[in-house]
Amino acid sequence: MSVKKGIFLIGLAGSGKTTLGKSLAKSIGYKFIDLDQVIVEREGLSIPDIFKNQGQGQFRLYEKEALHEVIAVEDTFVLATGGGTPCFHFNMDAMNESGTTIYLDVNPGDLALRIIEGGVEKRPMFTSYDHQDLIQEIREMKNIREAYYSQAQIKIRDNRITAETIISKLNDL
Ligand SMILES: Nc1ncnc2c1ncn2[C@@H]1O[C@H](COP(=O)(O)OP(=O)(O)OP(=O)(O)O)[C@@H](O)[C@H]1O
Ligand SMILES: O=C(O)C1=C[C@@H](O)[C@@H](O)[C@H](O)C1
Ligand SMILES: [Mg+2]
Numbered sequence: 738m739s740v741k742k743g744i745f746l747i748g749l750a751g752s753g754k755t756t757l758g759k760s761l762a763k764s765i766g767y768k769f770i771d772l773d774q775v776i777v778e779r780e781g782l783s784i785p786d787i788f789k790n791q792g793q794g795q796f797r798l799y800e801k802e803a804l805h806e807v808i809a810v811e812d813t814f815v816l817a818t819g820g821g822t823p824c825f826h827f828n829m830d831a832m833n834e835s836g837t838t839i840y841l842d843v844n845p846g847d848l849a850l851r852i853i854e855g856g857v858e859k860r861p862m863f864t865s866y867d868h869q870d871l872i873q874e875i876r877e878m879k880n881i882r883e884a885y886y887s888q889a890q891i892k893i894r895d896n897r898i899t900a901e902t903i904i905s906k907l908n909d910l
Contacts, residue, residue, distance in 0.1 A: 742813050743836030744907070747829075747889055749879060750820040750860050751851035752841040753898055758817035760900040768814045772822060775803040788861035801826040808835045821862065823885040833888060837910065839903060840889035845875040847896045 744767065746754040755771055762769035773784055776799050780787060787796045800822055807816055808831065823829040823838075832838050849871040857863050857871070862878070865871040886892075891906045 743808065743811070743832070744815045745832040745836055745838045746815065746817050746841060747823050747832075747838060747886055748820070748841035748843065749848055749875060749882070750862065751848040751855065752820075752843045754817035754820075754841060757841065757898060757900055757903065758815045761903050762815035764900050764904060765815075766813075768811065769817070770807055770811065770814050771817045772800065772803055772807070773817075773819050775807065776800060776819075779803060785859065785861050793861075797821070797825040801828060804828055804831065808832075820860075821882070823888070824882050829885050829888050833890065837891065837907065838889040839891040839893065839906070840886045841898055842886070842892055842894040843896055843898070845872045845879060848875050 746758050748754055759769050780799055849868050857866050863874055865874050
């Protein structure tokens with residue numbers, strides 16, 4: 738595997754960054770880190786509370802700081818990024834320079850079901866509770882973010898991505 742020290746999982750909310758990141762890290766013996774969790778621990782506030790009280794701009798600054806701390810401090814790790822991480826403050830460049838970036842590309846219909854099941858209120862970037870409306874919101878966000886996500890070194894488009902698929906793509910690098 739010709740990966741550098743960090744593996745960065747990127748993709749929209751619900752694409753499986755946290756779920757797959759945990760099992761990938763376990764399989765290859767790397768430390769698992771969830772960037773949203775790092776921000777919550779550093780700030781002592783939930784993500785919806787940061788958005789509500791301090792706004793998205795401040796959240797994006799916390800996110801950048803947390804990302805750079807992980808890159809500077811950690812050794813071999815799998816990082817589940819936040820859905821928007823690649824799209825702000827040149828974070829995609831920072832990740833591509835310091836490790837291997839992997840885009841989990843799941844279709845909006847499946848994402849909407851997963852987000853509704855997990856709780857829309859936990860994801861402040863979304864407002865719709867209706868499945869069709871949420872699909873539309875996700876499509877619009879995907880269109881904007883694709884320019885960043887497509888810079889990933891590995892792209893996996895599937896609705897049932899597994900850790901094994903990711904490992905085989907890493908081995909092909
Ligand atoms: N590969 C998969 N196949 C089927 N279901 C999955 C898969 N990965 C994740 N899920 C389900 O989708 C939901 C969201 O997954 P997860 O929290 O890992 O996404 P995420 O990308 O970390 O989202 P967020 O950006 O909101 O943190 C969970 O309920 C999980 O069980
Ligand atoms: O897609 C997004 O912009 C976000 C996704 C989550 O992981 C969190 O980082 C936050 O809710 C923002
Ligand atoms: Mg997650």
